[in-house]
Amino acid sequence: xxxxxxxxxxxxxxxxxxxxxxxxxxxxxxxxxxxxxxxxxxxxxxxxxxxxxxxxxxxxxxxxxxxxxxxxxxxxxxxxxxxxxxxxxxxxxxxxxxxxxxxxxxxxxxxxxxxxxxxxxxxxxxxxxxxxxxxxxxxxxxxxxxxxxxxxxxxxxxxxxxxxxxxxxxxxxxxxxxxxxxxxxxxxxxxxxxxxxxxxxxxxxxxxxxxxxxxxxxxxxxxxxxxxxxxxxxxxxxxxxxxxxxxxxxxxxxxxxxxxxxxxxxxxxxxxxxxxxxxxxxxxxxxxxxxxxxxxxxxxxx
Amino acid sequence: xxxxxxxxxxxxxxxxxxxxxxxxxxxxxxxxxxxxxxxxxxxxxxxxxxxxxxxxxxxxxxxxxxxxxxxxxxxxxxxxxxxxxxxxxxxxxxxxxxxxxxxxxxxxxxxxxxxxxxxxxxxxxxxxxxxxxxxxxxxxxxxxxxxxxxxxxxxxxxxxxxxxxxxxxxxxxxxxxxxxxxxxxxxxxxxxxxxxxxxxxxxxxxxxxxxxxxxxxxxxxxxxxxxxxxxxxxxxxxxxxxxxxxxxxxxxxxxxxxxxxxxxxxxxxxxxxxxxxxxxxx
Numbered sequence: 001x002x003x004x005x006x007x008x009x010x011x012x013x014x015x016x017x018x019x020x021x022x023x024x025x026x027x028x029x030x031x032x033x034x035x036x037x038x039x040x041x042x043x044x045x046x047x048x049x050x051x052x053x054x055x056x057x058x059x060x061x062x063x064x065x066x067x068x069x070x071x072x073x074x075x076x077x078x079x080x081x082x083x084x085x086x087x088x089x090x091x092x093x094x095x096x097x098x099x100x101x102x103x104x105x106x107x108x109x110x111x112x113x114x115x116x117x118x119x120x121x122x123x124x125x126x127x128x129x130x131x132x133x134x135x136x137x138x139x140x141x142x143x144x145x146x147x148x149x150x151x152x153x154x155x156x157x158x159x160x161x162x163x164x165x166x167x168x169x170x171x172x173x174x175x176x177x178x179x180x181x182x183x184x185x186x187x188x189x190x191x192x193x194x195x196x197x198x199x200x201x202x203x204x205x206x207x208x209x210x211x212x213x214x215x216x217x218x219x220x221x222x223x224x225x226x227x228x229x230x231x232x233x234x235x236x237x238x239x240x241x242x243x244x245x246x247x248x249x250x251x252x253x254x255x256x257x258x259x260x261x262x263x264x265x266x267x268x269x270x271x272x273x274x275x276x277x278x279x280x281x282x283x284x285x286x287x288x289x290x291x292x293x294x295x296x297x298x299x300x301x302x
Numbered sequence: 303x304x305x306x307x308x309x310x311x312x313x314x315x316x317x318x319x320x321x322x323x324x325x326x327x328x329x330x331x332x333x334x335x336x337x338x339x340x341x342x343x344x345x346x347x348x349x350x351x352x353x354x355x356x357x358x359x360x361x362x363x364x365x366x367x368x369x370x371x372x373x374x375x376x377x378x379x380x381x382x383x384x385x386x387x388x389x390x391x392x393x394x395x396x397x398x399x400x401x402x403x404x405x406x407x408x409x410x411x412x413x414x415x416x417x418x419x420x421x422x423x424x425x426x427x428x429x430x431x432x433x434x435x436x437x438x439x440x441x442x443x444x445x446x447x448x449x450x451x452x453x454x455x456x457x458x459x460x461x462x463x464x465x466x467x468x469x470x471x472x473x474x475x476x477x478x479x480x481x482x483x484x485x486x487x488x489x490x491x492x493x494x495x496x497x498x499x500x501x502x503x504x505x506x507x508x509x510x511x512x513x514x515x516x517x518x519x520x521x522x523x524x525x526x527x528x529x530x531x532x533x534x535x536x537x538x539x540x541x542x543x544x545x546x547x548x549x550x551x552x553x554x555x556x557x558x559x560x561x562x563x564x565x566x567x568x569x570x571x572x573x574x575x576x577x578x579x580x581x582x583x584x
Contacts, residue, residue, distance in 0.1 A: 013377035020409040056521040107413040110371040152350030
């Protein structure tokens with residue numbers, strides 16, 4: 001965002017840049033607006049240059065209303081999408097990481113649905129924000145973001161069985177539905193989330209009302225690492241979001257297809273190093289494809 | 303007057319905001335409601351449950367789209383990707399008109415997701431009118447702009463809010479979604495006479511009205527949409543309908559949402575404030 005002199009916001013763009021900058025600055029720990037501007041000067045002076053006081057509120061206090069609304073609105077939406085992450089790291093740590101994340105990765109689209117798009121990479125770059133729950137927190141974030149994707153990401157036309165039969169496996173490439181996410185996890189997050197009962201109603205909707213305060217949640221959850229990696233598909237079926245455990249070979253096969261491998265190459269990669277006899281592998285593949293076709297996971301590349 | 307070119311010559315009555323907690327009740331009980339207003343952004347997806355629900359609602363009810371993130375008052379031009387998605391939704395809903403707010407909300411690609419108030423300058427009049435015209439031309443349906451509640455006033459303002467609204471809608475040649483509660487809230491926060499506002503706006507451009515509840519704090523009022531409509535707002539609504547005629551009216555209730563029946567009852571109170579309410583009752 002280009003910097004605007006707080007002294008003379010002359011144009012509409014200047015006023016909007018300056019106000020947006022003020023509105024998006026993190027709140028103090030007592031949820032008031034920061035008293036110092038970024039250059040150390042009093043924020044009250046900056047507010048007074050663009051905003052009129054009235055007989056009840058100073059310019060600073062009037063601007064603070066929007067500063068608070070911005071953070072309460074974004075934090076509320078973010079907390080809705082990452083309820084389990086909050087339960088893993090605890091309220092205080094969650095609030096801190098949420099502010100740090102949203103300050104660095106604020107919204108760049110008209111929908112708050114995308115707020116969490118960069119959260120996994122941000123937390124990987126800032127492990128101190130989730131310590132000592134880092135590995136579990138990362139697994140949970142990946143699953144919760146996959147839920148967002150599964151909820152309303154567009155679907156493509158389902159691949160018909162005759163199209164698979166019509167092309168040789170060494171030339172056939174198959175796509176996966178955009179709402180399907182494949183995850184390899186260190187923790188049994190699917191089981192954890194099934195146990196995690198959220199008492200409050202999820203709204204997940206836009207409105208043009210303002211918030212009087214931000215919602216806080218108290219429940220905590222934890223899980224030990226699984227003995228072996230957990231392979232999970234997060235997907236949508238008949239408008240509901242589901243988790244489906246995958247065998248390691250099935251996971252590798254789907255990942256290979258997703259990455260553009262031919263069917264033949266994908267099968268080879270899936271069973272590389274496997275002790276299974278070819279006949280057993282073929283049986284498994286046949287069974288998996290029948291199931292994936294039933295779930296509508298497979299689609300054309302184009 | 304109420305059926306005018308800004309609401310596609312429709313004569314809708316009292317509507318309700320379509321909200322998630324009421325989905326099951328509406329789909330199961332099929333209550334008699336004149337129309338529903340949807341928040342466009344909740345359905346600007348290409349798949350998933352929200353669209354599925356909307357399609358079921360559309361089979362039985364008239365729907366009007368109301369947006370919260372077009373930001374007509376942004377210094378920048380409207381987002382084309384947003385417009386394309388919005389237009390796709392208008393084809394689906396067949397909304398006779400579409401509304402959004404007279405505000406700004408994003409700068410240089412960063413979104414505040416708030417309805418930020420305009421500085422009432424001539425430059426802002428020109429910019430906002432240009433953006434509304436662009437949206438209206440793209441969508442090819444009438445656009446109505448809604449006055450917002452505000453908590454700040456800018457030193458650079460060169461006119462009153464109602465002068466600004468009037469100038470913008472005349473230059474954009476668009477309709478007004480007159481939010482009576484927002485006028486009341488802003489009048490208390492800024493110390494102006496809300497009836498002067500109501501009297502001054504071009505009544506022949508009013509396509510729709512909003513009513514809602516608000517929350518009073520010690521030193522200001524917040525537009526929270528979490529209460530029944532307060533008496534002063536009902537009185538203003540009665541005055542507004544005298545000036546603009548019977549107009550499609552929508553009750554907004556977005557937080558601490560009570561049962562569908564309670565919201566519906568509150569909305570239908572609007573009928574008792576219409577200019578010809580006594581003759582209707584008789």
